[in-house]
Amino acid sequence: MGREDKAAWKSNFFTKLVQLLDDYPKCFIVGADNVGSKQMQQIRMSLRGTAVVLMGKNTMMRKAIRGHLECNPALEKILPHVRGNVGFVFTRGDLVEVRDKLLENKVRAPARNGAIAPCPVIIPAQNTGLGPEKTSFFQALSIPTKISKGTIEIIRTVYSCNKGDKVGASDATLLNMLNISPFSYGLLVQMVYDSGTIFEPAILDIKPEDLRVKFMEGVARLAALCLSISYPTIASAPHSVINGFKNLLALAAATDIEFKEAQTVKEFLK
Numbered sequence: 001m002g003r004e005d006k007a008a009w010k011s012n013f014f015t016k017l018v019q020l021l022d023d024y025p026k027c028f029i030v031g032a033d034n035v036g037s038k039q040m041q042q043i044r045m046s047l048r049g050t051a052v053v054l055m056g057k058n059t060m061m062r063k064a065i066r067g068h069l070e071c072n073p074a075l076e077k078i079l080p081h082v083r084g085n086v087g088f089v090f091t092r093g094d095l096v097e098v099r100d101k102l103l104e105n106k107v108r109a110p111a112r113n114g115a116i117a118p119c120p121v122i123i124p125a126q127n128t129g130l131g132p133e134k135t136s137f138f139q140a141l142s143i144p145t146k147i148s149k150g151t152i153e154i155i156r157t158v159y160s161c162n163k164g165d166k167v168g169a170s171d172a173t174l175l176n177m178l179n180i181s182p183f184s185y186g187l188l189v190q191m192v193y194d195s196g197t198i199f200e201p202a203i204l205d206i207k208p209e210d211l212r213v214k215f216m217e218g219v220a221r222l223a224a225l226c227l228s229i230s231y232p233t234i235a236s237a238p239h240s241v242i243n244g245f246k247n248l249l250a251l252a253a254a255t256d257i258e259f260k261e262a263q264t265v266k267e268f269l270k
Contacts, residue, residue, distance in 0.1 A: 010060065013056055013060055013064070014060070014063070014064045014067070016054070017054060017056070017061060017064040017065070017088075018064055018067070018068050020052060020054060020088070020090045021065070021068060021072065021075060021090075022071075022072075023090075024052070024090035024091060024092055025092065025194065025195045026090070026091050026092065026095060026192075026193065026194045026195065027088050027089060027090045027091065027192075027193050028088065028089040028091075028095075028098070028099070028102070028187075028189045028190075028191070028192055028193075028201075029078065029081050029082070029086055029087075029088060029189075029190050029191040029192075029193065030086060030087055030088070030089055030102070030187040030188060030189055030190060031084060031085060031086055031187070031188040031190050032055065032085050032086065032087055032187055032188075033084075033085050033185070033188075034109065034115075034183075034185040035185055035186060035187060039105070039107055039185075039186070040053070040055075042105060043102070043105045043186070043187060046101055046104070046105055047089070047098070047101060047102075050091060050093050050097075050098060050101065051089050051090060051091035051093065051098050051101075052089070052090045052091070053087060053088070053089050053187075054087055054088045054089075054090065055087035055088075056087065058082050058083060058084075058086070061082050061088075062079055062082050065078060065079060065082070066079070074195075074196035077193070077196070077197075077198045078191075078193055078198065081190065081191045081198070086190065087187075089102065089187065089189075095192060095194065095204055096204050099189055099201065099204055102186060102187050102189060103186070105186050105187070106184040106185060106186035107184065107185060107186065108181040108183070108184055109181055109183045109184065109185050110172075110175065110176055110180075110181045110182075110183075111160075111167045111171065111172045111175045111176070111180075111181075111182055111183060112167065112172055113167060113168065113169045113172045114166060114167065115166070115167045115172075115183070116164065116165070116166055116167075117161045117162065117163055117164065117165050117166075117167055117182075117183070118163065118183055118184075118185075119163050119182070119183065120159060120161070120162050120163050121159065121160040121161050121162075121167075121171070121175070121180075121182040122157060122158075122159055122160070122182075123143070123154065123157065123158050123159075123160050123174070123175075123178065123180065124154075124157050125153075125154050125155055125156055125157050126153070126154055126178075127148060127149075127151055127152075127153045127154075128151060128152045128153065128154060128177075128178060129151050130151060130152045130177065131150070131151060131152070132147055132150070132151075132152065134152055134177075135147075135152060137170075137174070138152060138154070138174075140170065141170055141171070141174060142158075143158050143174075144156050144158075160174070160175065160182075189201040192204065219235050222235045222236070223235040223236045223239055227239055227240065227243075245261075248261075248262070249261070249262055
């Protein structure tokens with residue numbers, strides 16, 4: 001690419017990113033580690049009409065965003081998260097639906113030597129179909145085996161590696177021998193930007209029912225506190241009324257005081 005072509009390409013990229021930031025109020029900052037070009041093409045196709053994927057060099061994306069801060073200062077919140085192998089997924093639609101589409105486009109992948117495990121890797125008890133000559137290999141990895149019908153059988157489920165561990169050469173070889181592809185790769189949502197607010201993707205999993213439960217727990221704690229210090233509030237008032245009514249019933253039951261609501265209690269105590 002010549003110097004003029006490269007300058008034109010950069011200019012077009014800046015224009016496209018700024019236009020997307022203006023046109024779309026919401027976007028995901030996504031990690032793209034281990035995502036190949038073919039998989040990226042499939043992701044773009046699945047999101048067509050719903051979202052737009054934009055990948056690029058971090059330096060260029062940060063420069064484009066900084067150049068647009070005068071028009072939209074809220075974009076500055078995105079800058080600290082443009083690091084590593086990341087890109088953007090812009091949308092006007094429902095964030096949960098777009099996130100779910102990204103999750104649907106994960107593909108299975110074998111374990112490679114030196115890769116960081118994104119999840120625990122478990123080797124279940126099984127007959128491997130491998131000949132006895134491989135026994136020493138399993139012994140070197142401390143995997144309990146026995147010979148069954150002329151082949152090696154793993155007699156107990158074992159952990160190959162934990163989440164965050166680096167996959168060793170022996171572990172990678174073993175998993176490939178057993179035809180186990182333990183990892184799934186795709187665009188991983190790292191942060192969510194929505195109309196000037198940036199937050200963790202876990203927030204998307206909070207349902208309205210969860211908010212209601214948390215709210216009612218808070219109201220219950222507030223009511224308990226207000227009752228304990230005799231400070232009336234809207235939260236504690238119903239409990240105060242009920243407690244006062246209980247006291248009236250107890251007083252009526254122990255004396256000759258009569259009122260309509262106490263009659264049932266008095267008749268029950270006779």
